[in-house]
């Protein structure tokens with residue numbers, strides 16, 4: 118029964134919404150009737166959507182509409198009150214801690230703030246991105262890490278153009294550099310899905326543009342599914358294949374980006 | 388236009404608050420009575436105190452005595468340092484259990500915090516008495532007393548330090564599937580490290596102050612010289628001990644506050 122549902126949604130995604138002749142892709146994330154309240158305050162209810170492999174989806178909405186909360190529910194960092202999330206074939210809501218960790222090891226997160234550990238080196242911070250796959254002491258610091266992991270971390274740093282800063286302390290970086298290190302940390306484990314929560318919020322516009330370009334060129338190259346929150350409508354339209362809009366405690370919008378323009382998107386905020 | 392009513396300069400206390408103040412005053416006077424406060428003694432004490440100072444000065448600066456006291460002071464500092472180091476090391480795992488939302492559940496948090504509260508509630512000199520009974524007279528008992536006292540202090544404050552760390556980095560690591568212990572080791576502890584060092588320096592200061600009086604109950608250190616000095620009415624030697632303690636304690640406080648401001652300064 119659920120199997121059938123799977124195929125249907127996937128079919129819808131690739132044909133129904135207008136992509137034309139795209140092949141049927143596996144569904145990486147499916148959210149089903151998600152609701153979440155904090156205490157008596159309902160944040161959102163009945164949110165459902167599905168994401169296919171390799172798709173980039175922007176979540177938009179005014180401040181405080183629950184975008185970050187939705188992202189946390191999807192990753193299982195907080196539990197939804199009702200509804201289900203399935204990610205990479207695992208039911209997040211019902212997963213045991215060990216299963217959840219295994220699942221998250223295939224996922225990367227870039228947050229609003231870079232969230233690097235300030236007193237450690239850039240390289241150690243990137244090595245931490247492998248902790249999901251390699252738990253234990255050896256990945257606590259670059260100094261203890263196995264050669265393979267150090268090489269992977271250096272390669273990831275190379276991709277974001279910061280290999281020469283590997284030894285620098287993370288709190289001695291500019292905002293843009295920090296966010297690029299955070300991207301390297303999210304990518305080093307070769308994730309299947311990348312989440313980003315307003316990755317440019319703490320950056321000036323030019324640095325933000327650079328970070329978005331870099332983030333998406335790497336994500337596309339590795340063919341990962343991307344879920345990103347953005348309050349820049351232009352970012353949502355430029356980088357997203359699809360746009361989900363939260364407003365009035367509901368999912369008000371689920372449309373292909375090329376069927377939208379900024380004016381339509383702006384309506385969501387009123 | 389000008390008839391905006393100003394707030395009263397003083398608020399009239401409510402009847403309940405007034406009762407509270409009255410009860411407070413009564414308790415304070417009652418405490419003076421309980422403490423045997425006597426104006427007679429206050430008036431008669433300056434001459435007696437002057438008499439003590441007269442007999443204590445000049446302090447005993449005989450080289451032989453100075454060298455004996457010096458070595459006792461060294462032993463005191465050894466007790467303080469050894470006890471504080473062991474205490475700080477043992478505080479780390481204890482703090483992990485006491486910190487809410489890190490690796491242990493709420494029950495373990497509460498049990499650990501309550502035990503730490505108990506350890507702190509028992510005065511260091513009482514711990515020293517207990518360890519003198521357990522391991523016999525001497526500096527080892529003193530060191531154990533300092534160690535347990537340090538655990539009570541650092542265990543609690545290390546836990547608070549870790550709880551106060553920004554959650555962002557640990558959430559990022561959790562999101563990539565890291566285990567709790569790994570998250571704590573990689574994100575929480577490094578961020579809390581400056582606070583740990585600052586807390587440990589306070590613990591060391593506290594240990595030095597405690598260790599100077601452990602000798603009163605036979606748990607090693609220079610305190611025994613103070614006791615003997617007073618018992619034998621050898622006030623000049625007792626005065627030397629008091630001055631030595633003051634100099635060392637103030638010195639340690641200076642060094643430690645310099646170190647602390649360097650560490651915290653470096654953080655910014």
Ligand SMILES: Nc1ncnc2c1ncn2[C@@H]1O[C@H](COP(=O)(O)OP(=O)(O)O)[C@@H](O)[C@H]1O
Pocket residue numbers: 155160178179180181182183184185186187
């Ligand atoms: N842990 C929490 N406890 C209580 N309220 C929360 C919590 N996290 C978020 N909220 C509230 O939920 C609402 C949505 O927050 P958030 O998901 O961060 O919105 P957005 O990311 O869209 O700006 C906000 O009103 C916020 O105050």
Ligand SMILES: [Mg+2]
Pocket residue numbers: 184185186314
């Ligand atoms: Mg947010």
